[in-house]
Amino acid sequence: DSGVTQTPKHLITATGQRVTLRCSPRSGDLSVYWYQQSLDQGLQFLIHYYNGEERAKGNILERFSAQQFPDLHSELNLSSLELGDSALYFCASSHGRRPSGNTIYFGEGSWLTVV
Amino acid sequence: GENVEQHPSTLSVQEGDSAVIKCTYSDSASNYFPWYKQELGKGPQLIIDIRSNVGEKKDQRIAVTLNKTAKHFSLHITETQPEDSAVYFCAAPLLAGGTSYGKLTFGQGTILTVHP
Numbered sequence: 001d002s003g004v005t006q007t008p009k010h011l012i013t014a015t016g017q018r019v020t021l022r023c024s025p026r027s028g029d030l031s032v033y034w035y036q037q038s039l040d041q042g043l044q045f046l047i048h049y050y051n052g053e054e055r056a057k058g059n060i061l062e063r064f065s066a067q068q069f070p071d072l073h074s075e076l077n078l079s080s081l082e083l084g085d086s087a088l089y090f091c092a093s094s095h096g097r098r099p100s101g102n103t104i105y106f107g108e109g110s111w112l113t114v115v
Numbered sequence: 116g117e118n119v120e121q122h123p124s125t126l127s128v129q130e131g132d133s134a135v136i137k138c139t140y141s142d143s144a145s146n147y148f149p150w151y152k153q154e155l156g157k158g159p160q161l162i163i164d165i166r167s168n169v170g171e172k173k174d175q176r177i178a179v180t181l182n183k184t185a186k187h188f189s190l191h192i193t194e195t196q197p198e199d200s201a202v203y204f205c206a207a208p209l210l211a212g213g214t215s216y217g218k219l220t221f222g223q224g225t226i227l228t229v230h231p
Contacts, residue, residue, distance in 0.1 A: 002158065033219070043159070043204060043221040056218050090158055099208040099219035100147040101166060106158035 003027065004107035006091050012113045018079040021110045025072055025093030031055075032074040033094075033104065034066055038087040049074060050097040081114045088112075119207050121222025129230050134195050136225045138205035139187040145207040148181060148188045153202045153224075162203075163190070195229045202226050 003026035013019055025032050034046040045058035049068035060066075063081075068074040078085060088109045096102035121138045128134050140148075146167040151159035165172045165179045165188065172179050176195075181188040192199055205222040 002160070004158075035221075042223045045218045045220060048218070058218050092158075100145075103161055103164070104149070104219060106151075106160070108156075108158050 002105040002107060004091055004093050004105050006089075006107035006110050008110055009108065010111045010113075012115060013081060015081055015083060015114055017081050017114075018077065019081065019112065021076040021078070021089050021091075021112075023074045023076070023091030023093075023107060025074070025091075026105055029093035029095050029105070030072065031094045031097060031099075031102070031104075032068050032072070033092040033099070034060075034074070034076050035090040035092065035106075036087050037090060037109070041087075043090070046076070048099070055097065078112070083114050086112055086114045119205060119209070119220050119222045121205050121225060123225060124223060125226045125228070127228045127230065128195050130195060130197060132195055134190075134192045134199070134227055134229075136190045136203055136205070136227075137187060138189070138207075138222050139185075140207040140209070140220075141186070142207065142209040143183075143186060144210045145186075147208055148179070149206050149219075150177075150179060150190050151204045151206065151221075153204065155201075159204055192227075195227075197229050197231050200227055200229045 005024040030051045036044045046060040048056040066076045090109045092104045092106045094102040094104045149164035152162045153159040178191040202224045209220045
């Protein structure tokens with residue numbers, strides 16, 4: 001158990017809908033990262049927050065947004081869902097503000113299926 | 116562009132043999148190189164990492180080597196066991212793109228199968 005908690009574990013929704021994925025980082029960790037994992041794209045970095053502020057953005061679609069709250073939990077919002085958004089979404093956390101040299105711990109993922 | 120290339124994509128070995136997975140990265144400023152193991156239905160788990168001021172690091176049957184000049188690093192697993200079967204990912208914090216915080220970018224993964 002990495003200490004990173006993600007909910008829900010599984011989610012099935014229809015195209016055009018909106019979903020929210022939730023992440024609680026490890027106790028004491030200030031950084032939260034979101035990754036998307038699909039069979040053909042591997043692990044793709046989406047976004048990084050440190051202590052409530054956005055620090056780096058990757059290949060995140062405009063239909064997707066994220067935020068980190070004062071209690072450090074984070075939410076990833078996915079809207080106008082398309083079939084191609086079906087994937088495993090991982091949240092990860094670390095103590096420091098940079099991915100260099102800080103061990104990043106991954107949650108078990110939220111499996112999203114868009115039908 | 117910013118990327119991490121990983122090879123091979125699949126690797127099949129007999130129990131007891133060694134396995135080697137190689138990665139190259141594009142950003143010469145990268146200074147931290149972790150390796151993750153992902154088992155079916157689970158999230159990636161860090162198994163070993165190396166910083167740019169070190170050329171090699173070992174932890175029991177696992178070792179990582181780094182060649183900064185050539186911008187490549189490798190994972191070595193000796194005396195492989197069936198429980199080593201998993202997907203292995205290398206990663207590097209690519210700092211290009213106007214951010215000083217870096218994006219931990221992953222290779223495409225290697226499916227390692229260890230046959231008993």
